[in-house]
Amino acid sequence: MTAPRNYAARLSQQLINQGGLPFLMPTIETCLLENFTELDAALQHINTFDWIAFTSRNGIDAFFQRIEDLGLNLLLLTICRFCAIGLDAERLAALGIKVDLLPKEPSPAGIIAELAKIPDIAKKSVLVPVPEFVDLPEPDVIPSFIAGLEKLGMKVTRVPTYRTRCLDKNIYEVELNLIRQGNIDVIAFSSTAEIAGFLQMVNSKRDYEHCVIGCFGPYTAANAQKLGLKVSIVAQDYSSFAGFADAIALWAAPFGSIANGGA
Template structure:
């Protein structure tokens, strides 16, 4: 007789462990702290169709195995998944079984847990936010409300093919429960509406269908039991979706908060370097946008450090140090540390930075800027320092390889000696992420945000042909006039250019553009 698993409990010398993790409904922020910690410890990640692929970045060195099921098309059967869990843990590995929603609510987690227990595999269950609860909350629907209902039922549309929805106790569901939440019920929508009305639920009972809940693709259809089938057919709404039935659905227009944000439904390309993208992404996502990160810049060391190291060796002889960006601060102090030195090497050298954010990065190193240029470009640094006596002063300006020559040139005219070694180089990454390239090719990008001239030039290189043609129909958002000039050099029409050259102002300009209002 064929054994169902390759191991027995007695043969497992050092079994690993399986974490059955609820990944939530789609928004990566909804995974629990424990779930994320378990994921980071994993050597193998086995994930479903409804588990956000972004979670895989939490375990970059783990083996990633997709076992999803979509619309009845099973990539692997449940039995094969069970066997896979036992095999991987039986090899002594830590396995993260990443499941959409909550593993024990219509997630077949109970079946997987029983399989693991019977095979002698240790496991833990990490609960997650189930899709029904999240869909309702993100659609602005409280599932319970003392003025409407204090009872709630969760029902699956097709958990087991051998069980038919027609066998449910429709009389109790229709009359004894206030709010009903149907999972995976789109295919049975007509039956649900018919049975509920046939057993006494009024035809004017509010109904909501929420698709791709908690993601930027979320769709919410509201109707009544009497017309929901017709409305769903007209809107062509498809799985994955949950169906919410009850008077609480009527509170949606008053309580909706997620899908009425100003950039909801907009897909925006973020071209910042990978280690800088998070700030702009967070600002855009907070306003409802779906952000696709497409790093067009990679920061690397200069070809050699000779000039920079020479300047650092005599740092105490300089009167001013100019740092024009967070990258400049980070790279300068990293090199200082690599040379076995720290901020004490500055001696009495004063520091000029560009903008409050660069000043904040400097403060993280225990230093306060002596001068903060208000204008976010080289001319602003020149203007700020012009009010000081620069005659015979020695200035260190560690710069990016593509930095404009405004600062060295103009400060030299004012009598200073300017040493401007290359601190880091901006290079073009090997390729765009496939998600970004595919979205561009499919015409699914609404706006592209450029935060430096190099992001424009590099995107043109990465796309390999006419940039204006590739971005036809895409709104171009530029952080300032210098970047805008580069955009126009490539034939792009700039839709958004804020008057203040900050990420916050850029995002507000994008919001204004899509609202049909001010672009700055």
């Protein structure tokens, strides 16, 4: 599993529930911004936005942490409407925030499809909290999301909210050797950034040629293929990690159980 640790814990439990043996090897980590200028400017004028569209739980956590650090009143958010994806809506609810738009398809494209149904959405202003990528290429998901919102006629403000960076491969000597030796059955990617980070840690395709590649949904799978990976497992239900674990278990069923190997 290459997901950041805050996500990996949830995916790990789902795999264990299916009888799997998860190995954690986060290829990326999220951390605080070094420069909060853009985020702070947006937060100081938060009541000027009609919508706030979150694409990740990390974005939600970093956004509200900064609000707390600045001592801003959450009542300033009452004028805004909120978009979230999948179980991220539960995180907003826990923070006391009502989710106004939860798309049937748990993806940024799903948000665009639902917003497109709102008659007066053109000219509405939307704030999009996004990660700042360090030593990693920005996945096309975010630029595509911004372009889709702009195509609806919305006034889009994207604002860096947290940093995503690649971890040092030297901390994973054991895990990378397990992969090279063919002792890992499945490499489970939950985002494009994880794939980019992983590819920086290996020397060539030979390092992972014995592994089956699994992806958390069609968008991650499409980007994995663009990056040269052969994808064999794609979660059809990508609203939660339970769907990803189900997809891996379904792949493993002919072999008896995913408990026979690692993930």
